[in-house]
Amino acid sequence: MALVGVSGRLAGCYCLRAVRSLPFCSSLQVPALQLHISKTAMGACQKDFESAVNQVKLLKKDPGNEVKLKLYALYKQATEGPCNTPKPGLFDLINKAKWDAWNALGNLPKETARQNYVDLVSGLRSSSDSSSQVKSEADKKRAGYDTLVITSEDCITKIMLNRPAKKNALTTQMYREIMLALEAASKDDSTITVFTGNGDYYSSGNDLTNFTDIPPGGIEEKAKNSAILLRDFVDCFIDFPKPLVAVVNGPAVGIAVTILGLFDLVYASDRATFHTPFSHLGQTPEGCSSYTFPKIMGPAKAVEMLIFGKKLTAGEAYAQGLVTEVFPDSTFQKEVWTRLKAYSKLSQNAMHISKQIIRNHEKEKLHAINAEESRILQERWLSDECMNAVMDFFSRKAKL
Numbered sequence: 001m002a003l004v005g006v007s008g009r010l011a012g013c014y015c016l017r018a019v020r021s022l023p024f025c026s027s028l029q030v031p032a033l034q035l036h037i038s039k040t041a042m043g044a045c046q047k048d049f050e051s052a053v054n055q056v057k058l059l060k061k062d063p064g065n066e067v068k069l070k071l072y073a074l075y076k077q078a079t080e081g082p083c084n085t086p087k088p089g090l091f092d093l094i095n096k097a098k099w100d101a102w103n104a105l106g107n108l109p110k111e112t113a114r115q116n117y118v119d120l121v122s123g124l125r126s127s128s129d130s131s132s133q134v135k136s137e138a139d140k141k142r143a144g145y146d147t148l149v150i151t152s153e154d155c156i157t158k159i160m161l162n163r164p165a166k167k168n169a170l171t172t173q174m175y176r177e178i179m180l181a182l183e184a185a186s187k188d189d190s191t192i193t194v195f196t197g198n199g200d201y202y203s204s205g206n207d208l209t210n211f212t213d214i215p216p217g218g219i220e221e222k223a224k225n226s227a228i229l230l231r232d233f234v235d236c237f238i239d240f241p242k243p244l245v246a247v248v249n250g251p252a253v254g255i256a257v258t259i260l261g262l263f264d265l266v267y268a269s270d271r272a273t274f275h276t277p278f279s280h281l282g283q284t285p286e287g288c289s290s291y292t293f294p295k296i297m298g299p300a301k302a303v304e305m306l307i308f309g310k311k312l313t314a315g316e317a318y319a320q321g322l323v324t325e326v327f328p329d330s331t332f333q334k335e336v337w338t339r340l341k342a343y344s345k346l347s348q349n350a351m352h353i354s355k356q357i358i359r360n361h362e363k364e365k366l367h368a369i370n371a372e373e374s375r376i377l378q379e380r381w382l383s384d385e386c387m388n389a390v391m392d393f394f395s396r397k398a399k400l
C-alpha cells in the first residue's frame with residue numbers, strides 16, 4: 001500500500017480501494033496495547049483476526065494515517081512476526097514510515113499482535129458507528145512540513161504555501177518541502193493537485209535571504225548548490241503526472257509566476273498580479289519560462305514580462321493566456337473549489353494519461369531548457385548587479 005496514497009482522501013472522498021489495499025494494523029499505541037496481556041494471553045483466534053481484517057474494509061470513516069500505520073504494523077507482526085526487511089532509504093518516506101511502525105513493535109508475539117489488531121479494529125468500529133462524522137483539522141492536515149499546509153479532501157491534494165508574514169517567499173527549505181509534497185501527491189489517491197498561498201499573497205517568489213545565508217564554502221558553492229536545487233525543483237513540475245492547478249489568491253512574483261507555465265490550470269483572483277522583475281534583480285528567467293512564455297503569449301508579450309519586468313493584472317494575464325480564468329476576489333474561493341471538486345470526480349486514469357500525452361511531446365526539451373536556465377542563473381547570482389539588487393532590498397532602498 002502507498003500510505004500517502006491511502007491518506008490522499010482523508011477527508012470527504014473516502015476511498016475503499018485504497019483501504020482495501022492496506023494490510024492494517026498499531027505502533028504508537030504499542031505500550032498501551034501491551035498492557036492487554038491478560039486478554040492476549042489467550043490470544044485472538046485466527047477467525048477473529050480474519051474477521052477484523054474484513055471489518056477494516058467496511059469502515060465508513062477513514063481512520064487517518066496514524067491509525068493505518070498502527071494497523072499495518074500489527075498486521076505484519078501478526079502474520080510475519082518481528083520486522084524482517086531492510087530499512088528503506090531516507091527519502092522513501094512512505095515505506096520508511098511503514099517500516100518504522102512495524103519495527104517499533106520489536107518482539108511482540110504474533111498472538112498479542114493479532115489480539116491488539118482485533119481490539120483496535122473493534123474500537124474503530126464503535127467510534128465510527130457512534131461518533132459524529134465531523135473530521136478534525138488535525139486529521140486532515142499532513143504532518144512533517146514546516147512551511148506548507150497540505151490537506152486532502154474530495155480527491156484533491158492542496159499544497160498551501162504557509163509563510164504569510166513573509167508573503168510566502170520561498171526559502172530553500174520550502175523548495176525542498178514542495179518537492180517532497182509533489183512526490184507524495186504524485187502517489188496519493190487524489191486526482192488533482194492544487195497549489196495556493198496563505199494570506200494576501202500567492203508568493204513573492206524566491207526569498208532574498210537565500211542570498212545572505214552564505215555557508216563556509218562561500219558564495220560560489222552556494223550558487224552551485226542553489227542551481228542544482230532550482231533545477232531539481234523545476235524538474236519536479238515538469239515530471240508531475242497529475243493535473244496541476246494553481247489557485248492564485250493574490251500577487252505572484254518571480255519563480256511563483258514563471259513556474260505557472262508548467263501548470264495545467266491557473267485560476268486567479270482579480271486581486272492577483274503577475275510580476276517577473278528579473279532585470280531589476282540582475283537575474284534571468286527560470287522555470288522554463290524562456291520557452292513556455294513565448295509559446296503561451298507570443299514573443300513580444302513574453303519579452304515585456306521577462307526582460308522588461310512588466311507587471312500584469314489578472315485580466316491581462318488572462319488575455320495573454322497565462323491564466324485560465326479570473327474570478328472576483330469576493331467569490332474566488334467558493335467558485336474555484338466548486339469547479340475543482342467537480343473536475344476531481346472525472347476519470348482519474350483518463351486525466352492522468354491525457355496529461356502524459358500532452359506533456360510527453362516536450363518533456364525532454366523542458367528538462368534541457370531547465371538545465372540551461374539554471375546554469376545561467378548560477379553565474380548571474382554571482383554578479384554585482386544581482387548582489388546590489390539584493391542589498392538594496394534589505395536596506396529598504398528597493399521594493400518591487
Ligand SMILES: CCCCCCCCCCC/C=C/C(=O)SCCNC(=O)CCNC(=O)[C@H](O)C(C)(C)COP(=O)(O)OP(=O)(O)OC[C@H]1O[C@@H](n2cnc3c(N)ncnc32)[C@H](O)[C@@H]1OP(=O)(O)O
Pocket residue numbers: 165166167169170204205206207208209210211219222223226230253254255256277278281283286381393398399400
Ligand atoms: C547565492 C545564490 C543563492 C540563490 C538562491 C536561489 C534559489 C532559487 C532561486 C530561483 C530564482 C527565483 C527568482 C525570483 O523569484 S525573483 C523574485 C524575488 N522576489 C522579490 O524580489 C520580491 C521582494 N519583495 C518585495 O519587493 C516586497 O516585499 C513585496 C512587493 C513582495 C511586498 O511588499 P509589501 O510592502 O506589501 O510587504 P513587505 O515588503 O513589508 O513584506 C513583508 C515581509 O515579507 C518580507 N518579504 C517579502 N518578500 C520577500 C522576499 N522575496 N524575500 C525575502 N523577504 C521577503 C519582507 O522583507 C517583510 O519582512 P519583514 O516584515 O521582516 O520586514
